[in-house]
Amino acid sequence: MPELPEVETVKNTLKRQVLNKKIELANIYWNNIIAFPQVSDFKRCVQNQKINNILRRGKWLMFELDDYFLLSHLRMEGKYFIRNVGDERNKHEHVIFQFDDNTELRYHDTRKFGKMYLVDKLTAYSVKPLCELGLEPWDENLTVEYLRERLRNKPIKSELLDQSIIVGIGNIYADEILFLSKIHPNRLATKLSDKELSDIIKYTKVTLEKAIELGGTTVKSYTSSEGVHGRFQNELLVHTKASCPICHKDIVKTVIGGRGTYYCPSCQSEH
Ligand SMILES: [Zn+2]
Numbered sequence: 001m002p003e004l005p006e007v008e009t010v011k012n013t014l015k016r017q018v019l020n021k022k023i024e025l026a027n028i029y030w031n032n033i034i035a036f037p038q039v040s041d042f043k044r045c046v047q048n049q050k051i052n053n054i055l056r057r058g059k060w061l062m063f064e065l066d067d068y069f070l071l072s073h074l075r076m077e078g079k080y081f082i083r084n085v086g087d088e089r090n091k092h093e094h095v096i097f098q099f100d101d102n103t104e105l106r107y108h109d110t111r112k113f114g115k116m117y118l119v120d121k122l123t124a125y126s127v128k129p130l131c132e133l134g135l136e137p138w139d140e141n142l143t144v145e146y147l148r149e150r151l152r153n154k155p156i157k158s159e160l161l162d163q164s165i166i167v168g169i170g171n172i173y174a175d176e177i178l179f180l181s182k183i184h185p186n187r188l189a190t191k192l193s194d195k196e197l198s199d200i201i202k203y204t205k206v207t208l209e210k211a212i213e214l215g216g217t218t219v220k221s222y223t224s225s226e227g228v229h230g231r232f233q234n235e236l237l238v239h240t241k242a243s244c245p246i247c248h249k250d251i252v253k254t255v256i257g258g259r260g261t262y263y264c265p266s267c268q269s270e271h
Pocket of ligand 1: 268
């Protein structure tokens with residue numbers, strides 16, 4: 001599944017490819033991808049809208065049109081390709097935006113789990129799905145006090161994955177952040193000290209910035225729209241590793257909240 005750094009990479013790639021293009025029409029071949037509004041309204045509203053910018057919020061790509069935000073979540077397998085009008089349609093290309101310059105932006109999704117919303121630009125942040133998202137890792141409101149208010153009495157690993165608290169921390173990144181913060185993944189979030197919460201904030205930024213710089217981690221089926229593969233996987237310290245890069249003890253693999261979790265039993269003490 002593409003994580004925040006991968007979505008950021010896709011965003012930057014698409015910005016080079018589709019900025020300032022005008023959508024002449026949209027063809028939808030799998031209606032369930034359009035979550036809002038109804039397909040007929042979606043098709044009518046995107047017509048003649050220009051792509052003025054592309055932003056990202058959490059794992060949502062936000063195409064800024066003249067009057068709307070087109071929000072796109074890639075979920076498991078979503079990808080975008082640029083093709084020419086008339087190029088044969090791949091059977092996994094479910095939504096096709098035709099531009100006025102004879103090119104097309106095609107949304108490809110073998111699993112069909114991806115979702116798109118077309119929301120009014122003025123209210124986009126106060127309606128679903130964006131209103132349900134927590135803070136970005138770089139938001140200045142992400143403070144120890146904010147975390148104290150929001151974290152529940154659950155393992156910190158699970159809380160870091162909760163997108164309504166902080167967006168963009170996927171499973172791999174949560175393990176790396178906790179390793180750098182020297183915090184055992186099973187410790188209760190409400191029992192962490194101010195210093196530990198502050199370390200989590202610091203290393204969340206460090207880890208995601210580095211992952212963005214390297215284009216994310218390679219996930220088996222994931223490619224960005226230019227086929228870029230992330231190099232962050234070469235930099236992992238604990239996730240999927242056999243021994244700790246600091247103390248050389250064996251890394252432990254366990255399951256927390258249903259997710260495979262790696263930690264160093266010596267550097268990340270349970271108490
Ligand atoms: Zn260690």
